[in-house]
Amino acid sequence: MLYGYARVSTSRKDEEGVFVQTTSSQIEALINSGVNLSNIFEDRVSGKEKNRPGLNAMLEKVQSGDVIIVWKLDRLGRSVRNLLELAEILKSKSVTIRSISDGIDTGGALGGFLMTILGAVAELERETIVERVKSGLQAARNRGIQVGRKRALSPQACKDIRNSIKYGERVSDIARRYNVSRATVYRSIERA
Numbered sequence: 001m002l003y004g005y006a007r008v009s010t011s012r013k014d015e016e017g018v019f020v021q022t023t024s025s026q027i028e029a030l031i032n033s034g035v036n037l038s039n040i041f042e043d044r045v046s047g048k049e050k051n052r053p054g055l056n057a058m059l060e061k062v063q064s065g066d067v068i069i070v071w072k073l074d075r076l077g078r079s080v081r082n083l084l085e086l087a088e089i090l091k092s093k094s095v096t097i098r099s100i101s102d103g104i105d106t107g108g109a110l111g112g113f114l115m116t117i118l119g120a121v122a123e124l125e126r127e128t129i130v131e132r133v134k135s136g137l138q139a140a141r142n143r144g145i146q147v148g149r150k151r152a153l154s155p156q157a158c159k160d161i162r163n164s165i166k167y168g169e170r171v172s173d174i175a176r177r178y179n180v181s182r183a184t185v186y187r188s189i190e191r192a
Contacts, residue, residue, distance in 0.1 A: 001066045003058055004030035004040040007075045026071040029100050033069050064094040072101040080121065087115050152180050158188040165189060 006026035023042045030040055041054040055076075062068065068090065070076045076097065077083025087097060087106060096107035105111040137147050153161070157178060164174050175182045 001063070002033075002035045002039060002069060003062055003066060004033075004035035004069050005055060005058055005076055006030065006040060006042040006071065007052070007054070008044055009046050026075065029071050030069055033098075033100055035069055059089070062090070062093060062095045066095045067098055067107070068095060069098045069100065071099075073097075073099045073104065081126070084115065152184050153178060153188050158191065161185055161188050 004027070006023035008021035008023050008026075021044075023044075027037075027040055027042070031037060041058040043052045043054040045052055058068065068076075073083060076099075077086055090097060091106070096105065096111075098105045098107070104114055106115055140147050161174055161178070165171070171182050171185050175185050178185070
């Protein structure tokens, strides 16, 4: 079975109530590729949105041996990583992706190879980002910069809390005085 997916980035309408962006050219290309109009799913949301009802409905409907046709791959995935994750999910269901404009068919050897190369590039990108973040955090620590969320209590407040506990003040009263949770008070005691 052939299924089609079309997406535009906005559902904004002009003054006359007409959509600013339409999926009509994508739908026409999908129909010309043999997709029945009743098997075309569409969304009017940014590709960055995780919740895309049309895509989700299509993914629930496809079965082994089905083909999903899109006008262009960027209509299907939010990012390279998202597209590859989606391709892996579909591959596990034995569903192939065909892109009209990009000339990619994951059912063929070349399309599968291209998706593998894109996957390797995305993985390298992920690893490079993680490496840069770790390096940047370590450099900040080396310069004496506190990394992460600012502590709720200053060192002086922690010292005062320890003294208050020593003299029998209740944790709930201390928490109220500093406007923090009891857990924060306990953590300040443990840090000491």
